[in-house]
Amino acid sequence: MATRAPIVTRFAPSPNGPLHLGHALSAIVAHDLARAGGGRFLLRIEDIDGPRSRPELADEFRRDLAWLGLEWGEVPAQSTRLASYAAAAEALKARGLIYPCTCTRKAIEAAGAIAGSDGLIYPGTCKRAPPDPSFPAAWRLDAAKALAETGPLVWEDALAGPQAVDLSGLGDVVLLRKDLPASYHLAATLDDAADGVTLVTRGADLFAASHVHRTLQALLGLPVPRWHHHALLTDENGQKLAKRRGSPALVERRRAGEDGQMLAEQLRLQHLRLGT
Template identity: 40%
Template sequence: MSEVCRFAPSTTGPAHLGTLAAALLCWLDARSRGARLVLRLEDLDPDRCRPEFARAIEEDLAWLGLDFDERVEQHARRAHHEAAMDRLEALGALYPCSATREEVRAIGRRAPDGGFAYDNRARGRALPPGGWRASVEPIRARLPDGVFRPLDEGGLDLSQEPALAMGDPVVRRRDGAFSYQLAVVVDDGAAGVTRVVRGRDIAPSTATQAALQALLGLPAPVYRHHLLLLEERGGKLAKTHGAARGAALARSAPALTGALACCVGLRERPDPCTPAELLREFDWSRVATADRVVSLRDGSLTLTASGP
């Protein structure tokens, strides 16, 4: 069976340097293996996602020299997400819960992702007549109890009892939007995704996704969670740190590719290069494992230090 990989950026803002570093590593992994590569634009959040952000992300990926075999807009897959909800309802795995973020925070139990764990307080509640579609409350999925052990190729321990460590996830929000946790497993399953390459900030969610895969009868991909690029003031590079091709950094795509390659450990010097040139020598053993702190000063992207 041929391998399938995917790159799935959120369209809540333009691409930032962390986005492009993740895209580059995903592209190199897929192309080095002869795998099919899907670009999935994750655009389910009606409050934050914008078509102009999606267009800008696609333009930046093409500008950098990254190509894809298929393009998917996640919002267009709503019927598939509804079918998954129907399946979960038939299994008796859905229940309404109106607990707010403030109420969950007040429980005071930290989750592995740094947030707060939900205590499954509403597990005993039934859906209203008419099922999940008739509920005006958020809907959660009752996860199976027990430990899940997704496989991470880089050796990261993803073992977790998600029902306890994270709590049952929201799968449909109050505003009717389906959640990331539901959509990601449904869409990965539909695309036949066998490999997921993404930043390690998502690693704590992997066991929850494995539990939903088990409920829905979907196969589990192999994962590889890679390093993050960190901002000097703390935290990972994010959309709040600006678009990737700001005037100072957009000197040329090879210049930025070379800088990114240096920052993730693929090259010792930030000499200009193309993704195709990196592909000829790509191996995960050359990619740094520790997070890297980078500087955006003086119109250039510079590796400052390894993270903790």
């Protein structure tokens, strides 16, 4: 009887603000699933967010995880992997699977874009009329052409079960941003493959993104992991915790002398109550 390879999970924060309780829960879920499966839990710093990335925060993240009682192995940060993103992008360009786009958000709204599962669905303006090459451009995935090449695809979520890839609620997502080496979609997909991640754990708010990532895996010949999208912690208004809304920082609680391992146990209990 074949044995399943040990689980490899990861926690991949961006050093553009302190970690909060939502991050703590994501790290704990990934850590505990790896431990339960006799596998490995990895830390990857996603530090390609331009001037918003603050290197000193990565050390605070490590202190936060240790304070919570977690143990991990560390893999190279995204800033060391720019060549892999560029190579993948060139391969997709050569196959005509991505196209340049100079549209601003305001222009996309003015074009009558409709809301999708992860923001506005791009109406294809620059696909129909290629932009002036002298202007800075993002590069978008041609979803229709990509799926015509891959054929039907499926992916599996540990909680929601098998999923058929459907990009209709996302449209032609950005893979290369105007101002950064790669979008989250391209970088995270390539990094998870390079790091040998077998179970991608993240919040339910990123469920739709997995349709894109599964498509990229097929296009680029990458291994296919399983996914585990856990429920989100929310504030008193029912909104997910977020750096931009000033959710309480772990570093503040740590410096105030709070017991991190006790907090981790409380989050585990809350996670059980959420049923995921």
